[in-house]
Amino acid sequence: MKSKLIRLASLPVGIPQEANFNLGFEELPAIKAGELLLKTLYISVDPYLRAKMAGGHKPPLVAGDIMYSRAVAEVVASAAADFKPGDKVLGFLEWRDYLIHNGEGLTRLDDSGLPLSSYLSVLGSTGLSAYFALTDIGKPKPCETLVVSGAAGAVGSIAGQIGKLMGCRVIGIAGSNEKVDWMKSQLGFDAGIDYKTTPDTGAAVSSLCPDGIDIYFDNVGGAISDAVINRMNDYGRVVVCGSIANYNDTASGTGMPLLPLVVYKKLLVQGFLIADYKARFAEGIGRLQQWIAAGQLQYAETIMDGFDRLPEAFIGLFEGKNEGKMIVRV
Structure with missing residues (x-):
């Protein structure tokens, strides 16, 4: 099957432009033992990605790299013991609509009672x-x-x-x-x-x-x-x-x-x-969930629909187009 992907075509000078990104396609092979086929559901766009393009956030993003950020995906097919089809997972994923992954660094998501996108915003x-x-x-x-x-x-x-x-x-x-x-x-x-x-x-x-x-x-x-x-x-x-x-x-x-x-x-x-706080994520998520459940904490998400709109969503961060977290629903 074909996978849509977005690369950083060139390093931005000043505010990023659509021309700095390139939409491409790759044929995905069949998964091997220990691998997963993922369907991306939501992708986070974040200001720190611009700092990575400028070399100020390690590792840097350079021209030709496939863009990546935190994303929520669904397991479509699994040849790994720890995951099954239908599982929802969170991790740093390349900007692709479908991808093959070895499972390392992925977190299986539980039902929090909130939309899956919340794991990229208030619970992320x-x-x-x-x-x-x-x-x-x-x-x-x-x-x-x-x-x-x-x-x-x-x-x-x-x-x-x-x-x-x-x-x-x-x-x-x-x-x-x-x-x-x-x-x-x-x-x-x-x-x-x-x-x-x-x-x-x-x-x-x-x-x-x-x-x-x-x-x-x-x-x-x-x-x-x-x-x-x-x-x-x-x-x-x-x-x-x-x-x-x-x-x-x-x-x-x-x-x-x-x-x-x-x-x-x-x-x-x-x-x-x-x-630096990975070891305490459960503490933070628990506290945030308590406040949300009690009606004491509100959160907002600006969700754009369509994988191809990822560059537009990212650029929108620097134009103030988001209220709360900017997310793309693939």
């Missing part, structure tokens, strides 16, 4: 990133002020809600008034800033945070983070979960010097990668 790396990064690094306490950038995105929208559950006052920064309204009306954020229509983001942050900022959950970097970090309280905690504002840079930045502020304000600034 995005929800787990929000939970572990905020609780382990941010260490929120009641009555503290938490600012979240990229707050309508997959990670930020969950992190802000967890902050509210832990008693914080939460301010979200996003890229449209609609997203700000959604954060306040549906997610329970106390206030929000549309950075695209706000003339002075720093002044807006100061107005909404008159007592300063105790925790900054940073998903974007760039000028927004400069504005927030400059207004941190002494001993504030900065959780660096992403820097999407810089992923498409074609020249070195000249932002605000950060180290003097770290010294003067005695800040904790720590980066985060979800891979």
Whole structure:
């Protein structure tokens, strides 16, 4: 049978374009002992893939590589003892509609009562990133002020809600008034800033945070983070979960010097990668499921239909076209 696949045709300069990707086909052989034939159901598109294209996230993606990311698939045929046809599995998979896999690194999915796509969003790396990064690094306490950038995105929208559950006052920064309204009306954020229509983001942050900022959950970097970090309280905690504002840079930045502020304000600034928390995934998933079941945690997914739309969905991340997690349903 033929397998559709998508390769990185060329490295992007600035924001990725459709021309940077190439749709192709390959004939798949019959599976051998220990192998599986998988049908891909859902594929996650994530900003960190752009960092891999720039060599800033290892291993890098180079021209000619088949794209890959976390995906949910169904076992169509199995010659492996641990899997049977009909099993739903999660793993890092190539961008293919059908593929052969040796089963290593795949997780068999249980029925959580939520759609399968949730294993790529609230019960996947995005929800787990929000939970572990905020609780382990941010260490929120009641009555503290938490600012979240990229707050309508997959990670930020969950992190802000967890902050509210832990008693914080939460301010979200996003890229449209609609997203700000959604954060306040549906997610329970106390206030929000549309950075695209706000003339002075720093002044807006100061107005909404008159007592300063105790925790900054940073998903974007760039000028927004400069504005927030400059207004941190002494001993504030900065959780660096992403820097999407810089992923498409074609020249070195000249932002605000950060180290003097770290010294003067005695800040904790720590980066985060979800891979460090594999041993605790069950803990995080259990906590997230409890909050969802109790109606205390909402999540959003932007789902595009069609394998061929994977490049469009990926590019849409940098154009703010997603509310919550961006996923392609194959």
